[in-house]
Amino acid sequence: FEPVTTSAFFGVAGVGYLGNKLYKYLFETCDDQWIRFNSSNLELALNQKLFGQHVASRVVLKTLTGYMNNPNPKKPLVLSLHGWTGTGKNFVSQLITESIYHKGMQSGFVHLFTATAHFPHQKHLEIYKEQLQMWVKGNVTKCPRSMFIFDEMDKMQAGLIDSIKPYLDYYENLDGVSYRQAIFIFLSNAGGEKIAEVALDFWNKGRDREEIELKDLEMAVTLSVFNNKQSGFWHANLIDKNLVDVYVPFLPLELKHVVQCGLAEMASRGIDPDQDVVERMAKDMNYFPKEERLFATQGCKVISSRLDYYI
Numbered sequence: 453f454e455p456v457t458t459s460a461f462f463g464v465a466g467v468g469y470l471g472n473k474l475y476k477y478l479f480e481t482c483d484d485q486w487i488r489f490n491s492s493n494l495e496l497a498l499n500q501k502l503f504g505q506h507v508a509s510r511v512v513l514k515t516l517t518g519y520m521n522n523p524n525p526k527k528p529l530v531l532s533l534h535g536w537t538g539t540g541k542n543f544v545s546q547l548i549t550e551s552i553y554h555k556g557m558q559s560g561f562v563h564l565f566t567a568t569a570h571f572p573h574q575k576h577l578e579i580y581k582e583q584l585q586m587w588v589k590g591n592v593t594k595c596p597r598s599m600f601i602f603d604e605m606d607k608m609q610a611g612l613i614d615s616i617k618p619y620l621d622y623y624e625n626l627d628g629v630s631y632r633q634a635i636f637i638f639l640s641n642a643g644g645e646k647i648a649e650v651a652l653d654f655w656n657k658g659r660d661r662e663e664i665e666l667k668d669l670e671m672a673v674t675l676s677v678f679n680n681k682q683s684g685f686w687h688a689n690l691i692d693k694n695l696v697d698v699y700v701p702f703l704p705l706e707l708k709h710v711v712q713c714g715l716a717e718m719a720s721r722g723i724d725p726d727q728d729v730v731e732r733m734a735k736d737m738n739y740f741p742k743e744e745r746l747f748a749t750q751g752c753k754v755i756s757s758r759l760d761y762y763i
């Protein structure tokens with residue numbers, strides 16, 4: 453029997469320690485080396501990269517900072533982002549992930565579901581429900597600070613979200629798993645038209661867009677979500693049960709925001725931003741309502757492909 457000498461022990465322990473360090477350096481792990489919320493980064497990104505969304509920007513920053521700084525949240529964070537197409541809902545989700553996960557959307561702890569891609573067949577609803585439940589449970593067990601983004605909520609079959617409803621609730625744990633560190637983000641166009649009506653009303657009254665507050669839009673959003681029986685929210689009664697922490701309204705974008713998006717797109721491609729080119733492109737796009745031509749029908753969504761014709 454050879455007693456292990458102190459130096460040999462520390463040698464082995466040292467190699468183990470270094471190995472562990474190297475592993476954590478190379479592979480994403482569920483700890484603060486890879487997952488750390490940076491509120492100032494989020495604030496900066498929202499201020500500099502997101503155009504025309506003063507309400508959404510404020511609500512997202514406040515809610516996320518409050519939740520992430522709370523060591524004992526009573527439930528997982530549930531955000532529901534609403535608005536017209538191309539107004540920045542996916543983009544904001546991306547900025548949120550980048551402020552928490554070192555790898556942003558590429559993180560293995562961020563899970564994106566799209567109704568049409570992941571749950572396309574109505575007849576498979578029961579299987580989807582089971583799979584979704586297992587996926588969420590399995591991933592939160594692996595990493596409590598997991599994020600789940602559900603895009604196209606209005607195309608999600610009513611009933612699907614039912615299966616994960618218990619996970620969004622105030623339980624301390626379910627079958628030994630606590631969901632309180634998890635973040636759920638729902639994206640949908642529901643409420644987009646009503647939000648546009650409010651924005652148009654402000655414009656008609658000669659009021660500044662920046663005067664619009666969350667309270668002016670909240671009712672518009674919750675009512676349209678509540679009244680839409682087709683919506684994936686309907687069956688799950690997330691509204692009745694107050695499981696959604698905040699509804700984040702996205703305003704329809706105006707020509708000046710489309711121009712900002714165009715300039716940002718040019719800069720991101722390493723091209724000198726050209727105001728004339730971008731304005732020409734922005735003016736050729738479609739706007740609604742027909743008479744006022746105030747809001748971009750496709751928001752900033754098609755900018756990157758459109759720009760190619762004008763450069």
Ligand SMILES: Nc1ncnc2c1ncn2[C@@H]1O[C@H](COP(=O)(O)OP(=O)(O)OP(=O)(O)O)[C@@H](O)[C@H]1O
Binds near residue numbers: 503537753
């Ligand atoms: N408000 C905005 N500020 C800056 N860029 C934006 C904004 N809105 C959209 N964009 C740009 O347009 C792209 C498409 O927008 P995004 O996918 O976020 O729209 P969406 O609201 O999720 O649309 P949909 O409802 O159709 O899914 C983004 O990747 C971003 O580059």
